[in-house]
Amino acid sequence: MASPRTQQALARLADLTPRQIVAELDRYIVGQGDAKKAVAIALRNRWRRQQAPESIRDEISPNNIILIGPTGVGKTEIARRLAKLAGAPFIKVEASKFTEVGYVGRDVEGMIRDLVDGAVEMVRQERESEVEDLANERVDERLLDLLLPPPAADAKPVTPAPEPAPEPMLVDLGGTAGVFVVSPTGEAKQETPADVTTERHQRTRDKLKGLLLDGQLDQREVEIEVSNAGPSFDMFAQSGMPDQMENFTDMLREMMPQRKKKRSVKVSEARRILLEQEFEKLVDMEDVTADALERVETLGIVFLDEIDKIAGEKSQMGGPDVSREGVQRDLLPIVEGSNVQTKYGMVKT
Structure with missing residues (x-):
């Protein structure tokens, strides 16, 4: 069962049909109609997945989409605008910066950890705005x-200076200085x-x-x-x-x-x-962390750039190519679904 705040995020998706999502993307990105339709349908299917009974929800996997095109045509911007529209955690990473597990460098699970860090920061800012x-x-x-x-x-x-009205009078209150104030109506009050x-x-x-x-x-x-x-x-x-x-x-x-x-x-x-x-x-950081982990699992979007650079032919150098085949093997569990340990807890991709 999703938390109330995650349900609010999903409620925003309920009000957005694929046609409305495409219209919103058209405001910022020129052309790319096929790509916009594909991501709009995928985003809508995420909402439908959450409406399915819990018994079969895990059997419905979110779609992974490959956007192919030269630099500058709007691939990254489509994903970024889509995440902003859905209020989803988003991160862009370059596949060529990862190395195979066991070698010096970052392993592919690092992108999920970075996604969780971004989600925690996003939820924390939301909480701060509520109590600002x-x-x-x-x-x-x-x-x-x-x-x-x-x-x-x-x-x-310190005895205050007398004021014109009402006129204060100092009296002896058992050895302690005091002020006896007489109001215009004749009532007396001791201060x-x-x-x-x-x-x-x-x-x-x-x-x-x-x-x-x-x-x-x-x-x-x-x-x-x-x-x-x-x-x-x-x-x-x-x-x-x-x-x-x-x-x-x-x-x-x-x-x-x-x-x-x-x-x-x-x-x-x-x-x-x-x-x-x-x-x-x-701000309760434990609540923030729990909500952030849930949003990552439910709405998180990872934009993996330069995937073509690790999908090329095998290197002819003869040595181990730790940035290609090894990274491909490590990416497969992340894409298909696995558990990733982060400093905030376990995340199911």
Whole structure:
């Protein structure tokens, strides 16, 4: 059973017939009518597959399409626009950059891992947009606390200056100074200096909030607490490193304790940093990951470019051609359907 958010993505497909999909693609791509019809029908069949009973859904495989044509005719743009129209995770990779498993370089499963990374980022941005208003409100309050710290509980009471009306009168409240306010109607109300200080602080805070929202305080500096970057693992993340080692370095970064340090930054920069911190609090990354994995399995699109470069004739050099026949053999399980391990979990292609 698909999650509610994945069902919303599929609902967009329900409103798009193949004819409407082709019409939408016509807005951005000239010609290529046959290709547009083929991808439109394939996208519609994806939606139909999700409407089938679960008992037979796995028996219906999504279509794989080969687009043949010279550079610049719109092959990539058709796939990209189609993914955007469907709200589907999308990635474009070049087949010639992969090598056979066991040799230095990236194996073909890396494209699925990259697709999952893109899906996680896409879903995370969707979640952030949903809580953006609440996050901005929290950031405003935190910035006001930095610009105008709340009065300390043990601060020395300050007696406010008398105002014309109502006229305050100082009285002795058992050794503690206080304010006895008489309203125009003759009613009396006792206020302690702490209440007066709090009220004055709130009035000042309200004025500052107006200036903050107008952007008049963006150049003022405040001191905030940020996460200090841990040790660098860039030496392990060189080009050509196997994806398993990259996942290992990511795991090491997560295991390292997050150190905090204070920085003096402008309000405009502090707003960006604090907004990221609030997003981390409001967005459930476990839910994001689960939704992203489901979208990859249900709607994910991989555009494999330069497939002709690994489908050529056998090399005459005599040595192992790790970028052709080996890659072809490794691609076959991905295309037909297999399980790929990612740092977020297992993905069924």
